[in-house]
Each structure stands twice: as C-alpha cells, then as structure tokens.
Amino acid sequence: MPYLVLALAVLFGGAVVLMLMSAVVTALSPLLALAGAGTALVTASLTLFGRGPERPVLVTPDRVVGGTAGMRAKQGPFPRDWAWPGYLVAQWRRDLVAILRGWGGLVARGWRWAFGRGQLGAQRWFRVGLVVFLGPPFLFGGALGAFQGLLFGAVVLLLGWIGWGTAIGAMRGYDNTVRGLRRASASCPTCYHVMSVPAYRCSGCQTVHHDIRPGLLGAIRRRCGCGERLPTTVLRASRHLEGRCQRCDRPLRGGSGAVTDIRVPVFGPVSAGKTRLVHAGLVTLRDLAAAEGVRADFVDDSSRQAFQHGEQLVSSGADTTKTPAGQLPAAITVQLVKSRGRALLHLFDAAGEFFLDREDNSELEFLDHAGGLVFVIDPFTIGWVRDQLGGHLESRLAEAHPASGDPEQVYHVTARRLRDYGVETGKRALAIAVVKADLLTDVPWAADLCAGAVREWLVTAGLDNLVLAAERDFAEVRFFVVSSVLGTRPGHRMTPAAPFRWLLGRGGFPLGDDEEKAVGA
Helix, strand or coil: HHHHHHHHHHHHHHHHHHHHHHHHHHHHHHHHHHHHHHHHHHHHHHHHCCCCCCCCCCCCHHHHCCCCCCCCCCCCCHHHHHHHCCCHHHHHHHHHHHHHHCCCCCCCCHHHHHCCCCCCHHHHHHHHHHHHHHHHHHHHHHHHEEEEEHHHHHHHHHHHHHHHHHHHHHHHHHHHHHHHHHHEEEEEECCCCEECCCECCCCCCCEEEEECCCCEEEECCCCCCCCCCCCCHHHHHHCCCCEEECCCCCEEECCCCCCCEEEEEEEECCCCCHHHHHHHHHHHHHHHHHHHCEEEEECCCCHHHHHHHHHHHHHHHHCCCHHHHHHCCCEEEEEEEEEEEEEEEEEEECCCCHHCCCCHHCCCCCHHHCEEEEEEECCCHHHHHHHHHHHHHHHHHHHCCCCCCCCCHHHHHHHHHHHHCCCCCCHHHHEEECCCCCEEECCCHHHHHHCCCCCHHHHCEEEEEEHHHHHCCCEEEEEEECCCCCCCCCCCCCCCCCHHHHHHHHHHCCCCCCCCCECCC
8 A cells, every 4th residue: 555655656756757857848949949940040051151060072073074963974085074064063962961961960869968879767767858848849840940041042053053053044145146146156277166155275284175165163263273254255355365266175265265356268279379369468468457547466376477478488588498298278267357346367378289189188177168269270271261372472471380280170179079078068158260361461361360350261261160150159159350469459459368367257357348449240
C-alpha cells in the first residue's frame, strides 16, 4: 500500500511538472519559434557570406573551363572562356546546397547533443527533456524561417533572371543589329578566315576569350579569371581589346568585327599589272577619299609599309617588282573613316601563277569570302591587239611588258575554283579592269576603249566569250579602263581607284558618286 501511494504521488507530481513545463513551453513557443526562424535566416546569411557552418563550393573560372561548373555544354571547337560566371548561372545552386546542409547540420548537432552516447543519466534526461519540450517549437520556427527564406530567395532569383535575361537580350540585340547594318565581320589577313565574332585577348593576363558576347559569363561586363573587367559586346570590345583570329590566333586589324568589312581579291594572268593596279589604286583612293572628306589610314605596319613602297613606285615611275610565285599574300588593309562610319578595305594580290591551273589555287581562301573581285586584263595579251601593233608600233609591245597567260583561261580557272568551293558567284560582283591604257591613247583602234566603252571594245577585240561568261556567272559586272600612269592625276577618267571605289559602294561604304565618267559598262 505505501508503494502504491508513493507511485501515485510520483505520477501526480510528474503530471504537475509536465503541466507546468507545458505551460512554460506554450508561453515560450512564440519566442522559440522566432528564435528558430532567426537561427535559420542567420545561418543562411552567414553561409552566403562564407562564414556559415557549411562553406559553399566556389564556381571558379577553372571549373567553367573544365566543364564542372554545372553549366550546359558549349557547342563549338572551344571550351567556355576562362572567366567568372554570373551568380545567377551556377553559384546560387552551390549556395543553396550549402544552406540546406547548414540547416541539416544544426538539427543533427542538436540530436547528438541530446541523444548522443556517453551522457550521464541525469544530464542525459535533462537534455532529452529540453529537446523534447523546446525542440518542436524551435524546429517549427526554423522550418517556417527556412521556408520564408527560400521563398524570398526564389522571388529574388526570379526577378534577377528576368532582369539578367532582359539585359543579355538587349545587349546582344543592339550589338547584332548595329553590326548587321554596318555589314560588319572580321577577316584574318593571314589565314583568310572570316568570322562574325572575333576572339579577344584580355588586357590584363593576355588570356584569349573566344566568345565575348553577353551571356552566361556576364551581361554588361565579364570578369576574366585574372580579375580584369572586360566589355561584353563586339562593338565595345573592338575599341578596347586586341582582336584575334578564331582559327590561327593571329592579330586582326583594328576594329575588325565592328565596322564594315570589304574584301577585294585582284586576280589575272602573270605580269598583267595586278600589283601596279593595287599600288596606284590605293594612292588615288587615298587622294579621292581626302577630297570627299574621308580619312584613309593604315592600322597595321605591314599594310602601311606596303602602301609607302607602292607610293614610291607610282611617284617615281619605277617598275613594279613581280609578286613571288607560290607565296600566299597577306591582305593590304586600309581603314576609311567618315562622319557616318568606318570601313576596312582588304586587298589581296596573289601571284598570277596561282590562277593558271585549278590545282594551284586551292589555298586562296580569300576568294571564297569576297563580296566582289577585280579581274585584270592586259590588253597586250589579246591576239587582236597584237595584230594591230605592226610597223612603228611594234616597239610598244616590248614597252608594255605583256602578261604571260590567256585571260580567258585565267578567268575560267578562277570561276571554276569558286564554284568548286560552293561560292555563289551569282550574288557577287566582278570588276573587269583593262590596264596599261596609257600605252593605247594614241591609237585609233583603241579610241572606244579609252573613251570608256570597255565592254564593246573587249567584244570587238575577240573576248566576247569572256564577257558573256562573266555576265552569266556574276550578279553584276562592270568594266573599267585604267592607267596607273595617267590615272593618278586628280579627276582623270582612267583612275585606278575606280574599280575599288565601285566595290566599296557595293560593300556598304559608298565613297562619293561612283558613277564616274571613267567607268564604262
């Protein structure tokens, strides 16, 4: 009986204690829930600042390049650039994982504190009691705080994604639209590769970035792995960074990819006068541009030296050195600047031997990317002209240093090469330039030629098949009579700048009125 009374007393006392504790817990529940919510939010905040119980994995540029950043696989020959990705791309997922692990770690530590091994009896029951009675409201508050934090974070992320995507779309759209209106592209003067977007070298660490456009690595600016801030559009990058070829990694001309890019190959038989035409054409084009208020300059040393050498030859009247056979030409690039825009004009002058046989011109990739070509005809290679040069005009033939090779053969070899490489000649222009006209100004049978009726004169001279083939193959053919001696004078109708001026206009950079009297079609 005493034991029963004692048991009842213990039970009654325990019930009273439980009731008192329940009352205390009930009274403290709001505070415990608030403490739990605060703990969850503080833990999340500390984790974001790198001071929480779990350190998030940092998405570094090395992970971006190595493909372990959790970003979708990049299409193309190059991995992603060595740059820090935007927070909304990958880092937020690592931070979320670290926050969830931090919360789970707190719960696990509380569990081990109460139910872990090695605890003494009274101490163990005290801890168990605290966890049992105080834990639920604390955990409820923590769960509520975690839910609120996650909900707030989701809203912030959603707004961030919307703003970030809008910025990327606007930046890309503006960049593409402006460059499209300018007919901008980038062409390598060394390997002849043409690309819509150049690679750019970081001004800090010299690392090459192959896709600088707004995207996963930055909307308005990107941060290189070295910490350098880089612009994210081609329009801005072309003003501040060195452009590189995507294929051979050689430097591009300044402004490539952001300004109008016009590529003009000059082809014809051996010793037809192609190099002389290029030199004289550039000299007169510079003077013509200056008269129109357009500045012509050279953005690279090799082009500047080639121009200076050509200017000396033209001014002195010295003979032009023959272009070495088998040597691929580097582009001679002139930059034209006027109030409404800029353009890069690339001239390619390959040796005539390349155009004698189809197998010899497979490396001339610059032919494939040209919007227009200049075909040089030496009139002194035409049989009909040779027949006219009898008597006292016989010495004129030796003075002309006539080309070796049939112009019709050279044309057909080049046209076939273009077709073999899938070039749509029906969308391109051809300027046919009859050169050395200064040696024909005093003969009556060349009067029509010198007057500008070039097409009719070529037909009369027996090149009617060539004329018809050219007009069939190309979208537009225009005929020019050129003198690299007389035509360098201001306003002369035989100006060697005429073919290049016409192709400049077709390429989107008109230079005054290209419908000159010097042009006959």
